Amino acid sequence: MTAQATTARPTAGLVGKDLRLAFHRTPVVHGVDIDVAPGEVLALVGPNGSGKSTVLRALARLHSVTAGEVLLDGTQPIHSLSPKEFAQRVTLLTQHHGAVSGMSVRDVVALGRHPHRRLTRPDTHGQAAIDDALQRVGVAALAHRPLNELSGGEVQRVWLATCLAQQAGVILLDEPTNHLDLRYQGEVLDLLRDLADDGLAVGTVLHDLNHAAAVADKIVLMAGGRVVAAGHPDDVITVQHISTAYGVPVTVHLDEATGALTTRILGRHCRNRLASA
Secondary structure, three states: OOOOOOOOOOOOOEEEEEEEEEEOOEEEEEEEEEEEOOOOEEEEEOOOOOOHHHHHHHHOOOOOOOEEEEEEOOOEEHHHOOHHHHHHHEEEEOOOOOOOOOOEHHHHHHHHHHHHOOOOOOOOOHHHHHHHHHHHOOOHHHOOOEHHHOOHHHHHHHHHHHHHHOOOOEEEEEOOOOOOOHHHHHHHHHHHHHHHHOOOEEEEEOOOHHHHHHHOOEEEEEEOOEEEEEEOHHHHOOHHHHHHHHOOOEEEEEOOOOOOEEEEEOOHHHHHHHHHO
């Protein structure tokens, strides 16, 4: 996967202010502020059930906001936009996808062009956008293969290409490295960095703290539906913050090869070895 020039996208950012979210009237997110800014990667991290994916879905208009608001460009409430207008500005890669049995890879990626289609005029940039998206995620050679013949990692990359074909200014991703082997985890992280460097606003949920530290400009660490820490990775990925959020002892050190912070859990056997050393 490589960075390539693309058709101009509308640049925008998403700002969530004092977001309070609930499931069946039970509060699950309590007063979260979040800013997905153009030219940056923001990573939401935290233990299972911390509320990070719920926040991401609220930014994408897939979870209703109990209180607070989400603004496009910091000024326009996202619910003031029609579904098609919103889809031209914001796209989301989810963990679960609809059934598309029998469709080719290219046809699936073409679904990303739906906000740009009109009955009265052709989608003049559609084919170029699809070709670019296929190339960017490394599935151009699979374009005519049925999606249901691909591996889980290949399918994940196809759905990422579908989001890129949408050519929105904000891209939100829920666990984009899920199901990918080591090579493609690295390539997806590189792609997120490339997209931000191209001026897009990138917001992603990541379980792997090392991935977040490697790619993100800002990290929001959540636990129990609240923000434990937010800011630059060096300020968020600390022994105190991570141990507090996850409830386990950890070590954090600077990887000399990459210059990024690396987090390791101190499991019971590791603690026993340290105690007996």
